Amino acid sequence: MSMIVSHFNYVAVVVLLMVGLFIVFSSGNLIKRMIGLAVFQTSTGLFYISLGKVSGGTAAIVVDAQSADGRALAAALNPEYVAQYGVDGVVYSNPLPHVLILTAIVVGVATLAVGLSIAVRVREAYGTIESEEIEALARVDAARAEPVS
Amino acid sequence: MMNLSLEAGFALNVALLLMLVCVGIAIAATRSLLAAILLMGIYSLVSTVWLVVMDAADVAFTEAVVGAGVSTIVLLGAMLLARGDTERHDWRRLVAPALLAAVVGGVLIYAALDLPNFGDPASPANSHVGRAYLEAAQHKTGALNVVTAVLGSYRGFDTLGETVVIFAAGIGVALMLGFGPRATLPAPPDVMGDHHVVLRVTAKLLMPLIALYAFYVQFHGDLGAGGGFQAGVILAVAVILHALVFGLRETVLAIPAKLARTLATLGVLIYAVIGLICIVNGGGFLDYDHLFASKVEAMIPPGLLGDPDGAHHWGQHFGIFFIELGVLLTVAATMVTIFYGFAGRMMDGGAAKR
Numbered sequence: 001m002s003m004i005v006s007h008f009n010y011v012a013v014v015v016l017l018m019v020g021l022f023i024v025f026s027s028g029n030l031i032k033r034m035i036g037l038a039v040f041q042t043s044t045g046l047f048y049i050s051l052g053k054v055s056g057g058t059a060a061i062v063v064d065a066q067s068a069d070g071r072a073l074a075a076a077l078n079p080e081y082v083a084q085y086g087v088d089g090v091v092y093s094n095p096l097p098h099v100l101i102l103t104a105i106v107v108g109v110a111t112l113a114v115g116l117s118i119a120v121r122v123r124e125a126y127g128t129i130e131s132e133e134i135e136a137l138a139r140v141d142a143a144r145a146e147p148v149s
Numbered sequence: 150m151m152n153l154s155l156e157a158g159f160a161l162n163v164a165l166l167l168m169l170v171c172v173g174i175a176i177a178a179t180r181s182l183l184a185a186i187l188l189m190g191i192y193s194l195v196s197t198v199w200l201v202v203m204d205a206a207d208v209a210f211t212e213a214v215v216g217a218g219v220s221t222i223v224l225l226g227a228m229l230l231a232r233g234d235t236e237r238h239d240w241r242r243l244v245a246p247a248l249l250a251a252v253v254g255g256v257l258i259y260a261a262l263d264l265p266n267f268g269d270p271a272s273p274a275n276s277h278v279g280r281a282y283l284e285a286a287q288h289k290t291g292a293l294n295v296v297t298a299v300l301g302s303y304r305g306f307d308t309l310g311e312t313v314v315i316f317a318a319g320i321g322v323a324l325m326l327g328f329g330p331r332a333t334l335p336a337p338p339d340v341m342g343d344h345h346v347v348l349r350v351t352a353k354l355l356m357p358l359i360a361l362y363a364f365y366v367q368f369h370g371d372l373g374a375g376g377g378f379q380a381g382v383i384l385a386v387a388v389i390l391h392a393l394v395f396g397l398r399e400t401v402l403a404i405p406a407k408l409a410r411t412l413a414t415l416g417v418l419i420y421a422v423i424g425l426i427c428i429v430n431g432g433g434f435l436d437y438d439h440l441f442a443s444k445v446e447a448m449i450p451p452g453l454l455g456d457p458d459g460a461h462h463w464g465q466h467f468g469i470f471f472i473e474l475g476v477l478l479t480v481a482a483t484m485v486t487i488f489y490g491f492a493g494r495m496m497d498g499g500a501a502k503r
Contacts, residue, residue: 003262005159010261012166018254019173025246026177031227035185038220039173042196046169049203054275055155055268059206060295061373062287076154085270087283093204094279095286095295099304102296103311105211106378106480109220110318113487116227117325120494123231 009050016043030119030129034112041108045101052097056081058090060098065089158202159268165199186224193217206374207296210366214382219484222389226491290437290465292371300376301469305435308472309420312479316417319483322490328406329397329493345394352394359387367477371466377473381480388485397492406489409482416479423471427464437468 020043023036056077063070070090074082077091085091123129126137172192176185193216200209265272286298300308367380392400424435432439441449441464449463 006266007261007264008163009166009267010264011258012170014254014257014261015170016173017257018250019170019177021253022246022250023177025249026243028242029182031182031224031231032185034227035176035189035224038189039176039192042192042216045208046166046196046199049200049205049208050267051264051272051274052205052279053203053268054270055158057204057270059204059374060283061206062293062295081270085276087280091270092283092295094275095282095299096279097274098205098208098296099299101205102208102211102300102376102378103308105208105215106382107311107314107318109215109223110315110483110487112220113223113491114318114321114325116223117322117490120227120230120491121325129231 009053010047013043013047013050016046028131030122030131031116033131034115034119037115038108038112041104045104048097048101052094054085054091054093056091057093060092060095063090161202162199165195165202168195169199182228183225186221186228189224190217190221193220207294207376207379210374210379211382214379214386218386219382219389219488222393223487223491226488226494230491230494230496232496290371290469292465292469294371294373294376296374297371297376297469297473301371301472302437302465305424305437305468305472308476309424309435312417312420312476315483316413316479319413319486322487323406323410326490326494328410328486329401329489331397331493331495333401334398348394352390356387356391359390360384363387363481367473370473371469377476378480380473381477382484384477384481385484385488388481389488392488392492397489401489401493404485406486406493409485409489411482412478413482413486416475416477416482418475419478420472420475423468423475427468435468435472437464440464440468 017040020036020038020040023039024033027033027036058073063073065071065074065086065088073090074086082089082091119129122134126134128134128137169192172188172195176188176192179185179188193212197209197213197217200206200212265274269275282299282303283295286295286303287293290298290302292298292301363380363383366375366383367377370376370380388400388404391403423437423440427436427439428434430439430442446463
C-alpha cells in the first residue's frame with residue numbers, strides 16, 4: 001500500500017505516456033497525431049516535475065527564514081526536517097527540473113506549430129490528412145512517374 | 150504550497166493526476182478533432198494547477214499561457230485549414246497500438262518501482278546538484294528566483310540554444326505557410342457585426358493590461374515567478390487577441406509581419422552579442438561576471454540597486470536582464486509570426502498559387 005502511495009505519481013505519468021503513444025500510433029489523422037505527441041511530451045514534463053518535488057517544500061524563490069512568510073513555512077514542518085533538508089532555514093523543491101521543463105514547453109509549442117504547418121501543406125497537396133489515403137495517393141503518383149516501358 | 154498540509158497537498162496531487170488521466174483517455178476516445186483540441190486546452194489548465202501544487206510556479210505560468218492559450222489557437226487554425234474535423238476509425242487497427250502502449254507502459258512502470266519515493270528530500274536528484282544550486286544561486290547571481298538564475302546564467306548557453314530552436318521553428322512555419330497573405334485582401338463587408346461591440350470594447354480595455362502584465366512578468370522575473378519565455382508568450386497573446394476580435398487585417402497594419410520577423414532575429418542577436426561581449430572582456434561565452442570591463446565595473450557605486458555584496462553581481466544582473474530581453478523579443482515575435490502563418494493562410498494555399 002505504501003508503495004502505491006509513494007509511487008503513484010510515476011504510475012500516473014506512465015499511464016499518460018501510454019495514452020499519448022496510443023494516440024500517435026492508432027490515429028491516422030495527422031492533427032490527432034500531433035495532439036498525441038503533445039500529450040506524450042507533457043507526460044515527460046510531469047515526470048521531471050514529480051521527481052523534483054520535495055515534501056513540505058516551497059517554490060524555489062528565495063525566502064528570508066526570518067520574515068513572516070519564512071516563519072509560516074517553517075512552522076508547518078518538523079524543525080529537524082527543516083534543519084536537515086532546508087537551505088538557510090527554508091525547504092525548497094528542486095528548481096532544476098523546473099528550468100528544463102519550462103523551456104521544453106515553449107519549444108514544444110513551436111515544434112507543434114511546425115508539425116501542424118506540415119499537415120496543412122499535406123492537406124493542400126493531397127486533399128486529405130488521413131495517412132492511409134495519403135499513402136495510397138503517393139503510390140499512385142509514384143506509379144505515374146515511372147516511365148512506361 | 151504555502152498553507153496546505155502535506156496530506157491535503159498529496160490528495161490534491163492525486164486528484165489532479167487522475168483528472169489528467171481521464172482527460173487524456175477522453176482525447177484518445179473522441180473522434181471529433183474539435184473536441185480533442187478543446188480537451189487538450191482543459192488538459193493544459195488542469196496540469197497548470199497540478200504544477201502549482203508541485204511548487205513549479207514558473208512552469209505553471211508557462212503552461213497556462215502556452216498550453217491553454219497559444220497551442221489551442223494554433224491547433225484550431227490547423228484544423229480549419231486542413232478541414233479535417235472528424236477522423237476515420239477502424240477498431241481492428243487499434244489492437245496493435247494498444248498492445249504496444251501496454252508493453253511500453255508495463256516496462257516503464259516496472260522501472261519506476263525502483264525510483265525514490267515521491268517527495269523524498271534525500272533522493273539523489275534533490276540532495277546533491279539541486280541543493281547546490283539553491284545554496285549558491287542567489288549569492289552568485291543576485292536573482293532571488295533560482296529558476297531564473299539557472300535559466301539565465303548557469304544554463305545560459307542551453308537557453309540560447311532553445312531560443313534559436315524557437316526562432317527556427319518560427320522561420321519554418323513562415324516558410325511553409327507564408328506571412329499571412331489573407332491579411333492583404335479587402336475586408337469582407339459584414340465581418341464586424343454590431344453585436345460584437347461588447348467584445349470589442351472589452352478587448353480594447355484588456356489589451357494594454359495584458360501588455361503591461363507581460364512587462365511586469367518580464368522585469369520581475371528574477372524576483373518572482375516569470376521571465377522572458379512567459380512574458381513573450383503573454384505579449385504575443387495580446388496581439389493574437391487583437392487579431393481574433395478586430396480581424397487579422399487590422400492587426401497586420403499595427404504589427405506588420407516584417408516587424409515581427411525583424412524582432413525575432415533581433416532577440417537572438419541580442420542574446421548572442423551579450424555572450425560575445427563577455428568573451429571580449431576576458432571571460433567565457435555568456436560568463437556574465439565579465440560582461441563589463443573591469444574599469445567599468447569599478448565605476449559602479451556599490452549598493453546601487455540595494456545589493457552591496459560583491460561587484461560581480463553587476464554583470465550577472467545586467468546579463469540576465471539583457472538575455473531575458475532577447476528571449477522576450479524572440480518568443481513574442483515568433484509566436485506572432487506563427488499565428489500570422491496559420492491565420493493568414495488562404496484555404497488550399499489559394500493566394501500562394503494565384
